[in-house]
Amino acid sequence: MVSQLTDAYARRFYYLRLSITDVCNFRCTYCLPDGYRPNGLANKSFLTCDEIRRVASAFAALGTEKVRLTGGEPTLRRDFTDIVRTVADNDAIRQVAVTTNGYRMARDVRAWREAGLTHINVSVDSLDARQFHAITGEDKFTQVMAGIDAAFEAGFERVKVNTVLMRDVNHHQLDTFLAWIKPRPVQLRFIELMETGDGGSLFRKHHISGATVRDALLERGWTQQLRGRSDGPAQVFTHPDYAGQIGLIMPYEKDFCASCNRLRVSSLGNLHLCLFGDGGITLRDLLASDDSQAELQARIARALAHKKQAHFLHEGNTGITQNLSWIGG
Ligand SMILES: Nc1nc2c(ncn2[C@@H]2O[C@H](COP(=O)(O)OP(=O)(O)OP(=O)(O)O)[C@@H](O)[C@H]2O)c(=O)[nH]1
Ligand SMILES: C[S@@+](CC[C@H](N)C(=O)[O-])C[C@H]1O[C@@H](n2cnc3c(N)ncnc32)[C@H](O)[C@@H]1O
Ligand code: SF4
Ligand code: SF4
Numbered sequence: 001m002v003s004q005l006t007d008a009y010a011r012r013f014y015y016l017r018l019s020i021t022d023v024c025n026f027r028c029t030y031c032l033p034d035g036y037r038p039n040g041l042a043n044k045s046f047l048t049c050d051e052i053r054r055v056a057s058a059f060a061a062l063g064t065e066k067v068r069l070t071g072g073e074p075t076l077r078r079d080f081t082d083i084v085r086t087v088a089d090n091d092a093i094r095q096v097a098v099t100t101n102g103y104r105m106a107r108d109v110r111a112w113r114e115a116g117l118t119h120i121n122v123s124v125d126s127l128d129a130r131q132f133h134a135i136t137g138e139d140k141f142t143q144v145m146a147g148i149d150a151a152f153e154a155g156f157e158r159v160k161v162n163t164v165l166m167r168d169v170n171h172h173q174l175d176t177f178l179a180w181i182k183p184r185p186v187q188l189r190f191i192e193l194m195e196t197g198d199g200g201s202l203f204r205k206h207h208i209s210g211a212t213v214r215d216a217l218l219e220r221g222w223t224q225q226l227r228g229r230s231d232g233p234a235q236v237f238t239h240p241d242y243a244g245q246i247g248l249i250m251p252y253e254k255d256f257c258a259s260c261n262r263l264r265v266s267s268l269g270n271l272h273l274c275l276f277g278d279g280g281i282t283l284r285d286l287l288a289s290d291d292s293q294a295e296l297q298a299r300i301a302r303a304l305a306h307k308k309q310a311h312f313l314h315e316g317n318t319g320i321t322q323n324l325s326w327i328g329g
Pocket of ligand 2: 192
């Protein structure tokens with residue numbers, strides 16, 4: 001019997017974002033400009049495959065139908081394909097998704113699909129190889145693009161691409177992005193730059209509202225689609241002349257959090273009620289054996305009473321989120 005997770009604002013939670021590592025091999029300017037640093041965590045190990053299975057089972061029993069694996073860079077884990085298989089083996093989890101920088105896709109995406117991966121989101125901030133290098137710190141544009149092609153060849157019908165919208169970096173490149181998705185079933189999502197503890201000055205310099213893109217799309221005859229209950233927060237737009245779609249993730253917009261349907265578990269097994277929350281609730285002591293499932297479910301359900309109505313980004317309060325790599329965005 002599933003007891004659906006619900007919070008004090010009558011929001012229901014169908015979607016778990018599970019970080020499986022903090023490690024990343026890229027140095028995106030808005031996330032880890034100096035690269036990954038172990039940060040005192042060196043002796044702490046990330047969740048094992050068995051622990052991940054137990055997290056997924058507890059959430060599934062509480063109504064979760066979608067699990068997104070994220071990080072850091074989740075695909076750097078050697079057991080990534082096993083993790084996908086483990087989560088996909090849970091029949092209640094109907095969508096097993098990953099958010100990746102695309103580094104391993106060309107090589108491994110077929111194996112991930114065979115293991116049960118159903119959805120793939122890949123980050124590409126620029127369609128210009130030199131600018132891609134400047135933003136990510138890695139000269140891997142061609143490799144990531146080959147990864148997207150490989151995903152289609154492996155049978156994914158649609159790939160989502162994440163592009164962080166930055167004033168004076170890529171905000172004036174809408175036409176280039178639109179031309180790219182015209183023949184391709186890619187959902188290209190512009191994510192508004194979010195302020196983080198480490199990223200205050202970059203935010204002040206480069207934040208621009210996604211509303212500028214929305215206005216341009218509406219002017220050109222794009223129309224907004226309805227959202228499903230386990231979809232992410234993007235507003236999705238389509239146009240009859242385009243195989244692709246545009247998504248807009250606008251966390252500074254009024255009521256963005258009203259439709260929050262997701263919870264997060266960090267790579268160390270802490271439950272986080274919000275991307276920009278204050279602290280985590282440890283779950284790891286209940287992940288060592290299958291016998292603690294009832295207690296684990298009860299702890300998750302109880303914690304939800306403390307979920308706040310919205311983030312406090314408008315007041316410049318980013319919670320304990322120093323950058324998005326530690327909890328996976
Ligand atoms: N503020 C905020 N930003 C979010 C939230 N969920 C996703 N985002 C942002 O959107 C980015 C892209 O999310 P993805 O990991 O691609 O997944 P998604 O868009 O939630 O999910 P799908 O609709 O399933 O594809 C994240 O890294 C965050 O930057 C959220 O709950 N709050
Ligand atoms: C933290 S990454 C983790 C997964 C993987 N490494 C990747 O880059 O796709 C998830 C997403 O967060 C986005 N992101 C990171 N920092 C951000 C910020 N300050 N504002 C908006 N989006 C951000 C990235 O562009 C990426 O699409
Ligand atoms: S956005 Fe993703 S790829 Fe870029 S530094 Fe952060 S975790 Fe790594
Ligand atoms: S900022 Fe927090 S409350 Fe708002 S949608 Fe994201 S996770 Fe949910």
